[in-house]
Amino acid sequence: MYNVVNYTKKGISLKLNFRSGSAFASKKAREYLKGKKPEDIRSITVIRHAAIGDFMNIRPFLIELRSFFPNAKVTLSVLKHYMYGIPEDLIDELHIMHRYKEDNSKTSLMQRLKEAKTLPAQDIIFDLTDSTISVMLVAMSKAKLKIGYPYRAVRRAFFDIATLRSDFVVEAQSVLHMLNILGAKTASPLVYGLDVKYPKLDEKRIVYFAGASTKNKCWEEEKFVKLITKMSLVYPKYQHVILQGIGKDEKFLNIYEPLKEHENVLLQEVMSLEKVMHFLSASRCLVSNDTGIRNIGIALETPTIGIFFHIPPFRYWPREEKHDCVFNVEYTSPAVKDVFLSTSNLIDKLYEK
Numbered sequence: 001m002y003n004v005v006n007y008t009k010k011g012i013s014l015k016l017n018f019r020s021g022s023a024f025a026s027k028k029a030r031e032y033l034k035g036k037k038p039e040d041i042r043s044i045t046v047i048r049h050a051a052i053g054d055f056m057n058i059r060p061f062l063i064e065l066r067s068f069f070p071n072a073k074v075t076l077s078v079l080k081h082y083m084y085g086i087p088e089d090l091i092d093e094l095h096i097m098h099r100y101k102e103d104n105s106k107t108s109l110m111q112r113l114k115e116a117k118t119l120p121a122q123d124i125i126f127d128l129t130d131s132t133i134s135v136m137l138v139a140m141s142k143a144k145l146k147i148g149y150p151y152r153a154v155r156r157a158f159f160d161i162a163t164l165r166s167d168f169v170v171e172a173q174s175v176l177h178m179l180n181i182l183g184a185k186t187a188s189p190l191v192y193g194l195d196v197k198y199p200k201l202d203e204k205r206i207v208y209f210a211g212a213s214t215k216n217k218c219w220e221e222e223k224f225v226k227l228i229t230k231m232s233l234v235y236p237k238y239q240h241v242i243l244q245g246i247g248k249d250e251k252f253l254n255i256y257e258p259l260k261e262h263e264n265v266l267l268q269e270v271m272s273l274e275k276v277m278h279f280l281s282a283s284r285c286l287v288s289n290d291t292g293i294r295n296i297g298i299a300l301e302t303p304t305i306g307i308f309f310h311i312p313p314f315r316y317w318p319r320e321e322k323h324d325c326v327f328n329v330e331y332t333s334p335a336v337k338d339v340f341l342s343t344s345n346l347i348d349k350l351y352e353k
Contacts, residue, residue, distance in 0.1 A: 053292030
Protein backbone atom coordinates (compact mmCIF):
# COMPACT_ATOMS: atom_id res chain seq x y z
CA MET A 1 0.00 0.00 0.00
CA TYR A 2 2.79 2.41 0.95
CA ASN A 3 6.45 2.58 0.09
CA VAL A 4 7.54 0.95 3.34
CA VAL A 5 9.50 -2.27 3.49
CA ASN A 6 8.24 -4.94 5.86
CA TYR A 7 11.52 -5.74 7.57
CA THR A 8 10.15 -8.58 9.72
CA LYS A 9 11.08 -12.10 8.74
CA LYS A 10 8.67 -14.92 9.30
CA GLY A 11 9.64 -16.94 12.31
CA ILE A 12 11.81 -14.21 13.87
CA SER A 13 10.81 -13.36 17.44
CA LEU A 14 10.47 -9.91 18.94
CA LYS A 15 13.38 -9.02 21.19
CA LEU A 16 14.21 -5.93 23.20
CA ASN A 17 17.66 -4.51 22.56
CA PHE A 18 18.74 -1.18 24.06
CA ARG A 19 21.31 0.32 26.37
CA SER A 20 20.46 0.80 30.02
CA GLY A 21 19.20 4.33 30.58
CA SER A 22 18.07 4.90 26.99
CA ALA A 23 14.69 3.25 27.63
CA PHE A 24 12.82 1.17 30.19
CA ALA A 25 11.33 -2.32 30.03
CA SER A 26 9.76 -4.26 32.87
CA LYS A 27 10.23 -7.93 33.64
CA LYS A 28 6.62 -8.43 32.53
CA ALA A 29 7.45 -6.99 29.08
CA ARG A 30 10.43 -9.29 28.64
CA GLU A 31 8.38 -12.32 29.65
CA TYR A 32 5.52 -11.38 27.32
CA LEU A 33 7.83 -10.99 24.31
CA LYS A 34 9.60 -14.34 24.77
CA GLY A 35 8.96 -16.33 21.61
CA LYS A 36 6.49 -13.73 20.36
CA LYS A 37 6.59 -12.94 16.64
CA PRO A 38 5.25 -9.78 14.99
CA GLU A 39 2.64 -11.81 13.12
CA ASP A 40 1.35 -13.16 16.48
CA ILE A 41 0.06 -9.71 17.46
CA ARG A 42 -3.65 -9.48 16.58
CA SER A 43 -4.94 -6.31 18.23
CA ILE A 44 -3.33 -2.93 18.89
CA THR A 45 -4.66 0.35 20.28
CA VAL A 46 -2.94 3.67 19.60
CA ILE A 47 -3.88 6.67 21.76
CA ARG A 48 -3.60 10.06 20.10
CA HIS A 49 -5.68 12.66 21.94
CA ALA A 50 -4.75 15.72 19.90
CA ALA A 51 -5.63 17.93 16.93
CA ILE A 52 -5.15 17.62 13.17
CA GLY A 53 -1.45 18.49 13.09
CA ASP A 54 -0.73 15.67 15.53
CA PHE A 55 -2.76 13.24 13.42
CA MET A 56 -0.48 14.14 10.51
CA ASN A 57 2.58 13.56 12.69
CA ILE A 58 1.60 9.98 13.53
CA ARG A 59 0.94 8.84 9.96
CA PRO A 60 4.50 7.46 9.61
CA PHE A 61 4.03 5.61 12.92
CA LEU A 62 0.75 4.04 11.79
CA ILE A 63 2.19 3.03 8.42
CA GLU A 64 5.21 1.40 10.07
CA LEU A 65 2.99 -0.19 12.73
CA ARG A 66 0.83 -1.91 10.10
CA SER A 67 3.92 -3.05 8.25
CA PHE A 68 5.63 -4.47 11.35
CA PHE A 69 2.46 -6.12 12.73
CA PRO A 70 0.76 -7.31 9.51
CA ASN A 71 -2.02 -9.27 11.24
CA ALA A 72 -3.03 -6.68 13.82
CA LYS A 73 -6.36 -4.87 13.94
CA VAL A 74 -5.57 -1.24 14.80
CA THR A 75 -7.83 0.89 16.99
CA LEU A 76 -7.19 4.62 17.37
CA SER A 77 -8.38 6.35 20.55
CA VAL A 78 -9.25 10.03 20.03
CA LEU A 79 -11.02 12.88 21.80
CA LYS A 80 -14.48 13.84 20.59
CA HIS A 81 -13.61 17.53 20.17
CA TYR A 82 -10.46 16.65 18.18
CA MET A 83 -11.66 14.47 15.30
CA TYR A 84 -10.77 16.70 12.34
CA GLY A 85 -8.29 14.95 10.06
CA ILE A 86 -8.33 11.48 11.63
CA PRO A 87 -6.13 9.09 9.55
CA GLU A 88 -9.03 6.78 8.76
CA ASP A 89 -7.11 5.11 5.92
CA LEU A 90 -4.59 3.70 8.42
CA ILE A 91 -6.87 2.35 11.17
CA ASP A 92 -9.63 -0.24 11.57
CA GLU A 93 -11.61 1.09 14.52
CA LEU A 94 -12.15 4.28 16.49
CA HIS A 95 -12.42 4.64 20.26
CA ILE A 96 -13.75 8.00 21.44
CA MET A 97 -13.22 9.75 24.76
CA HIS A 98 -14.86 13.02 25.85
CA ARG A 99 -12.91 15.75 27.63
CA TYR A 100 -15.77 18.24 27.44
CA LYS A 101 -19.55 18.06 27.53
CA GLU A 102 -21.81 19.79 25.00
CA ASP A 103 -21.91 22.90 27.22
CA ASN A 104 -18.06 22.97 27.14
CA SER A 105 -17.74 22.03 30.81
CA LYS A 106 -15.30 19.24 31.62
CA THR A 107 -16.56 15.68 31.80
CA SER A 108 -16.60 13.95 35.15
CA LEU A 109 -14.12 11.31 36.24
CA MET A 110 -16.95 8.77 36.29
CA GLN A 111 -17.82 9.47 32.64
CA ARG A 112 -14.19 9.16 31.61
CA LEU A 113 -13.81 5.88 33.48
CA LYS A 114 -16.97 4.57 31.83
CA GLU A 115 -15.67 5.48 28.37
CA ALA A 116 -12.25 3.98 29.15
CA LYS A 117 -13.92 0.66 29.96
CA THR A 118 -15.42 0.51 26.45
CA LEU A 119 -11.94 -0.03 25.00
CA PRO A 120 -11.71 -3.74 24.11
CA ALA A 121 -8.86 -5.94 25.29
CA GLN A 122 -5.79 -5.76 23.05
CA ASP A 123 -2.33 -7.25 22.74
CA ILE A 124 -0.48 -3.92 22.75
CA ILE A 125 -1.45 -0.34 23.59
CA PHE A 126 0.70 2.61 22.51
CA ASP A 127 0.20 5.95 24.26
CA LEU A 128 1.37 8.72 21.91
CA THR A 129 -0.17 11.47 24.06
CA ASP A 130 1.00 11.23 27.69
CA SER A 131 -1.88 13.21 29.19
CA THR A 132 -3.90 12.60 32.35
CA ILE A 133 -6.71 11.07 30.27
CA SER A 134 -4.42 8.91 28.13
CA VAL A 135 -2.54 7.54 31.15
CA MET A 136 -5.87 6.76 32.81
CA LEU A 137 -6.91 4.92 29.66
CA VAL A 138 -3.66 2.93 29.72
CA ALA A 139 -4.19 2.07 33.38
CA MET A 140 -7.77 0.91 32.72
CA SER A 141 -6.94 -1.03 29.57
CA LYS A 142 -6.65 -4.81 29.41
CA ALA A 143 -3.59 -4.61 27.16
CA LYS A 144 -1.00 -7.34 27.58
CA LEU A 145 1.80 -4.88 26.76
CA LYS A 146 1.68 -1.14 27.48
CA ILE A 147 4.11 1.18 25.70
CA GLY A 148 4.55 4.96 26.03
CA TYR A 149 6.97 7.82 26.51
CA PRO A 150 5.96 9.43 29.80
CA TYR A 151 7.58 12.79 30.47
CA ARG A 152 7.15 12.39 34.21
CA ALA A 153 9.07 9.55 35.80
CA VAL A 154 6.16 8.73 38.10
CA ARG A 155 4.03 7.82 35.08
CA ARG A 156 6.49 5.13 34.04
CA ALA A 157 4.76 2.85 36.55
CA PHE A 158 1.78 2.60 34.18
CA PHE A 159 3.87 1.22 31.30
CA ASP A 160 5.71 -2.02 30.58
CA ILE A 161 7.99 -0.30 28.05
CA ALA A 162 8.88 3.40 27.99
CA THR A 163 11.06 5.23 25.48
CA LEU A 164 12.53 8.69 25.90
CA ARG A 165 10.86 11.58 24.06
CA SER A 166 13.48 14.04 22.89
CA ASP A 167 12.74 17.72 22.32
CA PHE A 168 15.54 17.71 19.73
CA VAL A 169 14.18 15.00 17.43
CA VAL A 170 11.17 15.67 15.22
CA GLU A 171 8.08 14.25 16.93
CA ALA A 172 7.06 12.04 13.99
CA GLN A 173 10.45 10.34 14.33
CA SER A 174 10.42 10.24 18.12
CA VAL A 175 7.25 8.13 18.32
CA LEU A 176 8.83 5.58 15.96
CA HIS A 177 11.25 4.73 18.76
CA MET A 178 8.40 2.75 20.33
CA LEU A 179 8.59 0.43 17.32
CA ASN A 180 12.39 0.53 17.06
CA ILE A 181 12.71 -0.82 20.59
CA LEU A 182 10.77 -3.90 19.42
CA GLY A 183 13.13 -4.37 16.48
CA ALA A 184 11.30 -2.55 13.68
CA LYS A 185 13.61 -1.10 11.02
CA THR A 186 11.65 2.02 10.14
CA ALA A 187 12.03 4.01 6.92
CA SER A 188 14.03 7.21 6.48
CA PRO A 189 13.00 9.74 5.34
CA LEU A 190 9.59 9.48 6.94
CA VAL A 191 6.74 8.09 4.83
CA TYR A 192 3.33 9.77 5.21
CA GLY A 193 1.45 7.82 2.53
CA LEU A 194 -0.44 10.75 1.00
CA ASP A 195 1.33 11.04 -2.34
CA VAL A 196 -1.15 8.94 -4.34
CA LYS A 197 -4.30 10.62 -3.07
CA TYR A 198 -2.80 14.11 -3.26
CA PRO A 199 -0.41 14.15 -6.23
CA LYS A 200 2.12 16.93 -6.74
CA LEU A 201 1.03 19.27 -9.56
CA ASP A 202 3.76 21.91 -9.07
CA GLU A 203 1.80 25.14 -9.38
CA LYS A 204 3.95 28.29 -9.16
CA ARG A 205 2.35 29.20 -5.87
CA ILE A 206 3.58 30.18 -2.40
CA VAL A 207 1.02 29.91 0.39
CA TYR A 208 1.06 31.96 3.60
CA PHE A 209 -0.90 31.01 6.72
CA ALA A 210 -0.83 33.46 9.62
CA GLY A 211 -2.90 31.58 12.19
CA ALA A 212 -2.03 29.23 15.04
CA SER A 213 -3.68 27.40 17.92
CA THR A 214 -2.97 30.33 20.26
CA LYS A 215 -2.40 34.02 19.65
CA ASN A 216 1.08 34.01 21.16
CA LYS A 217 2.22 31.61 18.41
CA CYS A 218 1.18 34.04 15.67
CA TRP A 219 3.86 36.10 13.95
CA GLU A 220 2.74 39.73 13.72
CA GLU A 221 0.36 40.48 10.84
CA GLU A 222 2.30 43.59 9.84
CA LYS A 223 5.38 41.40 9.39
CA PHE A 224 3.42 39.07 7.11
CA VAL A 225 2.40 42.13 5.06
CA LYS A 226 6.05 43.19 4.65
CA LEU A 227 7.16 39.64 3.85
CA ILE A 228 4.49 39.04 1.19
CA THR A 229 5.11 42.48 -0.31
CA LYS A 230 8.78 41.70 -0.82
CA MET A 231 8.18 38.11 -1.97
CA SER A 232 5.58 39.22 -4.55
CA LEU A 233 8.06 41.72 -6.03
CA VAL A 234 11.05 39.37 -6.07
CA TYR A 235 8.98 36.47 -7.43
CA PRO A 236 6.48 38.18 -9.76
CA LYS A 237 5.69 34.99 -11.73
CA TYR A 238 4.44 33.23 -8.58
CA GLN A 239 1.00 33.43 -7.05
CA HIS A 240 1.27 34.55 -3.43
CA VAL A 241 -1.79 33.20 -1.63
CA ILE A 242 -2.97 34.19 1.85
CA LEU A 243 -4.87 31.15 3.11
CA GLN A 244 -7.82 31.78 5.40
CA GLY A 245 -8.53 29.44 8.32
CA ILE A 246 -11.72 28.22 9.94
CA GLY A 247 -11.33 30.39 13.07
CA LYS A 248 -13.12 33.70 13.46
CA ASP A 249 -9.78 35.48 13.74
CA GLU A 250 -8.30 33.69 10.72
CA LYS A 251 -9.74 35.81 7.90
CA PHE A 252 -6.48 37.81 7.65
CA LEU A 253 -8.10 40.81 5.97
CA ASN A 254 -5.60 43.08 7.72
CA ILE A 255 -2.89 41.28 5.79
CA TYR A 256 -4.67 41.18 2.45
CA GLU A 257 -6.06 44.73 2.31
CA PRO A 258 -2.67 46.50 1.97
CA LEU A 259 -1.70 43.96 -0.72
CA LYS A 260 -4.86 43.61 -2.81
CA GLU A 261 -3.51 45.91 -5.53
CA HIS A 262 -0.75 43.40 -6.23
CA GLU A 263 -2.00 41.24 -9.10
CA ASN A 264 -0.09 38.19 -7.93
CA VAL A 265 -1.34 38.36 -4.31
CA LEU A 266 -4.60 36.49 -3.68
CA LEU A 267 -6.84 35.77 -0.70
CA GLN A 268 -8.03 32.17 -0.59
CA GLU A 269 -11.27 31.78 1.34
CA VAL A 270 -11.94 28.82 3.63
CA MET A 271 -11.94 25.45 1.89
CA SER A 272 -12.84 21.94 3.00
CA LEU A 273 -10.00 19.85 4.39
CA GLU A 274 -9.98 17.78 1.22
CA LYS A 275 -9.55 20.88 -0.97
CA VAL A 276 -6.88 22.30 1.34
CA MET A 277 -4.90 19.08 1.01
CA HIS A 278 -5.01 19.20 -2.79
CA PHE A 279 -4.23 22.93 -2.77
CA LEU A 280 -1.16 22.60 -0.53
CA SER A 281 0.08 19.50 -2.31
CA ALA A 282 0.11 21.42 -5.61
CA SER A 283 1.91 24.44 -4.09
CA ARG A 284 5.63 25.04 -4.12
CA CYS A 285 6.04 26.35 -0.58
CA LEU A 286 4.07 27.01 2.61
CA VAL A 287 5.12 29.77 5.01
CA SER A 288 3.41 29.36 8.35
CA ASN A 289 3.47 29.65 12.11
CA ASP A 290 3.74 26.54 14.27
CA THR A 291 0.29 25.12 13.53
CA GLY A 292 -1.66 22.22 12.06
CA ILE A 293 -1.57 23.68 8.54
CA ARG A 294 2.21 23.44 8.56
CA ASN A 295 2.04 19.81 9.68
CA ILE A 296 -0.37 19.12 6.82
CA GLY A 297 2.15 20.66 4.42
CA ILE A 298 4.93 18.48 5.84
CA ALA A 299 2.79 15.34 5.53
CA LEU A 300 2.06 16.25 1.90
CA GLU A 301 5.82 16.68 1.30
CA THR A 302 5.30 20.30 0.34
CA PRO A 303 8.34 22.46 1.24
CA THR A 304 7.69 24.53 4.37
CA ILE A 305 9.07 27.51 6.24
CA GLY A 306 8.14 27.46 9.92
CA ILE A 307 8.18 30.68 11.94
CA PHE A 308 9.01 29.95 15.58
CA PHE A 309 9.36 31.99 18.76
CA HIS A 310 8.72 31.35 22.47
CA ILE A 311 9.60 27.67 21.92
CA PRO A 312 12.48 25.88 20.16
CA PRO A 313 11.52 24.33 16.80
CA PHE A 314 13.56 21.13 16.83
CA ARG A 315 10.69 18.82 17.80
CA TYR A 316 8.66 20.14 14.87
CA TRP A 317 11.36 20.47 12.21
CA PRO A 318 12.04 17.59 9.80
CA ARG A 319 15.73 17.95 8.98
CA GLU A 320 15.28 17.66 5.24
CA GLU A 321 16.37 19.97 2.44
CA LYS A 322 12.79 21.03 1.69
CA HIS A 323 11.98 22.27 5.21
CA ASP A 324 13.41 25.16 7.17
CA CYS A 325 12.57 26.96 10.40
CA VAL A 326 13.22 30.61 11.23
CA PHE A 327 14.03 31.42 14.85
CA ASN A 328 16.66 33.21 16.88
CA VAL A 329 18.61 32.14 19.94
CA GLU A 330 16.53 34.39 22.20
CA TYR A 331 13.27 32.85 20.88
CA THR A 332 11.79 36.25 20.12
CA SER A 333 9.75 37.16 17.04
CA PRO A 334 11.98 36.74 13.95
CA ALA A 335 12.77 39.70 11.71
CA VAL A 336 11.08 39.97 8.32
CA LYS A 337 14.44 39.89 6.55
CA ASP A 338 15.26 36.52 8.14
CA VAL A 339 11.98 34.92 7.07
CA PHE A 340 12.39 36.38 3.58
CA LEU A 341 15.95 35.08 3.32
CA SER A 342 14.93 31.59 4.43
CA THR A 343 11.97 31.49 2.03
CA SER A 344 13.86 32.87 -0.97
CA ASN A 345 16.79 30.52 -0.36
CA LEU A 346 14.41 27.55 -0.30
CA ILE A 347 12.60 28.62 -3.49
CA ASP A 348 15.87 29.30 -5.32
CA LYS A 349 17.45 26.05 -4.19
CA LEU A 350 14.49 23.82 -5.08
CA TYR A 351 13.01 25.53 -8.13
CA GLU A 352 15.07 28.40 -9.49
CA LYS A 353 18.40 26.68 -10.05
